[in-house]
Every structure is written in structure tokens, then in C-alpha cells.
Amino acid sequence: MPLRFGNSDSSFDRRHFLKNSASCAVAFSLLPALASKNIAADQSDLLPPARKLFTAVKWGMIEIEGSVTEKFQLCKDLGYSGMELVSPLEGFTIDDVSAARRATGMPVHGVVDMKHWNIRLSSPQEEVRAQAVGHLEQALLDCHALGGFSVLLVPGKVTGPEETHEDVWKRSIQGIRKVLPSASQLGVRVLIENVWNGFCETPEQMRDYIDEIDNPWVGSYFDIGNVRKFGPSEDWIRTLGNRIVKLDVKDWSQKDGFCKIGDGDVDWPEVRRSLAEIEFSGWCTAEVTGGDSESLRDIHRRMTEVLEID
Structure with a gap:
């Protein structure tokens, strides 16, 4: 039967779900180790919570080529x-992805809805x-088929009198709510990215936006670099707290704009501290200029250094 966690009037604690679901992959990955050590099931609650950061690129x-x-x-x-x-x-x-997963053992953690900018949930045209709702629904199906558990979504864009901040807020929430039955049935989250739209x-606005949707299948795909233009990234992290399910990793500076990870104004030690405070555990995906294998190697090095990923 479909997996469901209720709606806005449910007694289910959404924040409790957000805090714990981001670590599900980590918890499942520990099961073989626990079995090998013959740890009894009734002793599992004595284990310390696992915090782990996983890396990917767009x-x-x-x-x-390849x-x-x-x-x-x-x-x-x-x-x-x-x-x-x-x-x-x-x-x-x-089928290509299924073969690649089998051959490499590399999981797919999610997909990006690539239609959300031009075909927007906030459009003044009904x-x-x-169409935007249809594309989001398809993205949920694609993500499930590929083995992922989240769709990154930009909810709209403020463009003028016919697409104001209030319009984006109301229209996008209406659209997102239409796909939540599918999200809950498929086990795929809708994660809102903060972008220059x-x-x-402000972090308080994003917090309140997610809270108004008030559904455990919606959370934050927090972009560390995108918000640096507006304020310290660590302030956003502390305000959004366990609404954050995944991270996009980039850097930004007042002088140069977007730049290589570690070369901008992001205070990475404070970012690490704030992530530890909210007990974040999960996927960190670079979103910067890519390239060949050497470029991707440098991106991985920079990302693991600034976030101190083992």
C-alpha cells in the first residue's frame, strides 16, 4: 500500500521526520557492520548517532566523452x-543508469527538475x-526509477507585477501540494533550492515558506554559496535547521562573484560549526563550473577540504 505521512492537519511531527530522514541512508549502511559485531537489536539505541557527508557533482x-x-x-x-x-x-x-549503478556501485541520490526555470509553478498563466506540475510529477517518477530520493526544485521567479513575491509563494505552494501524494507514495522528497530568483x-522567509507547506515530503536543498550575497551562510543554516536535507556546495565573493570553492567569502569553519549544530548528515553536491577529470578532481579536493570530509 502507498506510504503516507499525512497532511497539514496531521499529528505527525514534521520536524522530527526532517531531522531523522536525512540520516536514513547512513543508518542502513551501518546494518552489515552491526550484524558482523553481533550487536543485539535491543542495544541499537545505545549507539551514537552517525554523521556523515557524501559528495557528488551536478x-x-x-x-x-563516454x-x-x-x-x-x-x-x-x-x-x-x-x-x-x-x-x-x-x-x-x-536502463543506462541501472547498468552503471550495477557496474560501479555508485548510488543516484536524486535529480534536478530541469524545467523549473522556464516552465514555472509561479507563472501568471494557468x-x-x-505544465510545471506535470514536469515535477515526472521528475518524481524519474527519480524513483533511477533509485534516488529527492527532486531539486526552484519554486518560481519574481518577475514583476504579474509574478510578485506573494504570487510565487501562493502559486508554487498550490502546485507543490498537487504532487505530494505521488511524493509520499514513491518515497521521493521535493527539496526547495534557494537561488537568485x-x-x-532571507532565511526567515525560506523557513516560513517551507513551514507553510507543512509536509514531511518537502524540505530545503540549501545552496551554501547562493545565499552569501545576502548574508552569512551559517546564519541561514542555523535558521533553517533540520529543514535542510541536502547541500549544494559553491563559493561567492563580493569582489569576484561565484568563484572556486574555498576562494570566496563563505566562512567555511562557521559553516562546519553550524552544520554540526543542526546535526546535518547527508549529500553535498558541488554546483560550480565543471570540466575534465582534473577539474573534477580539484573540485572534490576543495569540497572535502572546506567541509572536512574524510
Whole structure:
């Protein structure tokens, strides 16, 4: 039967779900080790909570020729933990990805809804909003088929009198709520990315936006570098707290704009402290200029250094 966690009037504690679901992959990965040590099931609650950060890059950053399996293998060889793909499927099929996962052991952690900028949930045109809902629904299906558990979504864009901040807020929430039955049935989260779209440019606004949706299948895909233009990244992390399910990793400076990870104004020690305070554990995906294997190697080095990932 479908997996469901209720709706806005449910007694289910959404924040409790958000805090714990981000660590599900870690918990399952520990099961073989626990079994090998013959730890009794009734002693599992004595174990300390696991915190682990996993690395990936956006699919479009992998600028090499080759098959899907070869690209998966390259990322594995460079030290990345898994893959993030796109919807609609572009340059690959579900069978291609299944073969690549079997060959490399690399998981797919999610997909990006690639239609959300031009076909927006916040559009003033009702027929465009309906298309956006359809694309988001398809992204959920694609993600499930590929083995992932989240769809990255930009909820809209403030463009003027016909697409104001209030319009983006109301229209996008209406659209997101239409796909939540599918999200709960498929076990795929809808994660809102903070971008330069004129929407929710303070952490309090983003917090309140997610809280108004009030559903455990919706959370934050927090972009560390995107918010640095508006304020300290660590302040956003502390305000959003366990609403954050995944991280996009980039840097930004007042002088140069977006730059290589570690070369900008992001206070990485404070970012690490704030992530530890909210007990974040999960996927960290680079979203910077990609390139060949050497470029991707440097990105992995920089990302693991600033976040102190083992």
C-alpha cells in the first residue's frame, strides 16, 4: 500500500521526520557492520548517532566523452560518493543508469527538475503552471526509477507585477501540494533550492515558506554559496535547521562573484560549526563550473577540504 505521512492537519511531527530522514541512508549502511559485531537489536539505541557527508557533482559538470557507466566510474575513481542526475532524462536512459549503478556501485541520490526555470509553478498563466506540475510529477517518477530520493526544485521567479513575491509563494505552494501524494507514495522528497530568483532572500522567509507547506515530503536543498550575497551562510543554516536535507556546495565573493570553492567569502569553519549544530548528515553536491577529470578532481579536493570530509 502507498506510504503516507499525512497532511497539514496531521499529528505527525514534521520536524522530527526532517531531522531523522536525512540520516536514513547512513543508518542502513551501518546494518552489515552491526550484524558482523553481533550487536543485539535491543542495544541499537545505545549507539551514537552517525554523521556523515557524501559528495557528488551536478551531472552537467561532467564534461568528458563516454558512456553513463564511464562517467559513473570516473566520479567513483575521483572519490565522489554518488551521482545526481536530471529530469527529463538527457543523454541517458533508465536502463543506462541501472547498468552503471550495477557496474560501479555508485548510488543516484536524486535529480534536478530541469524545467523549473522556464516552465514555472509561479507563472501568471494557468496552463504553464499546469505544465510545471506535470514536469515535477515526472521528475518524481524519474527519480524513483533511477533509485534516488529527492527532486531539486526552484519554486518560481519574481518577475514583476504579474509574478510578485506573494504570487510565487501562493502559486508554487498550490502546485507543490498537487504532487505530494505521488511524493509520499514513491518515497521521493521535493527539496526547495534557494537561488537568485527574487524569492525568499532571507532565511526567515525560506523557513516560513517551507513551514507553510507543512509536509514531511518537502524540505530545503540549501545552496551554501547562493545565499552569501545576502548574508552569512551559517546564519541561514542555523535558521533553517533540520529543514535542510541536502547541500549544494559553491563559493561567492563580493569582489569576484561565484568563484572556486574555498576562494570566496563563505566562512567555511562557521559553516562546519553550524552544520554540526543542526546535526546535518547527508549529500553535498558541488554546483560550480565543471570540466575534465582534473577539474573534477580539484573540485572534490576543495569540497572535502572546506567541509572536512574524510
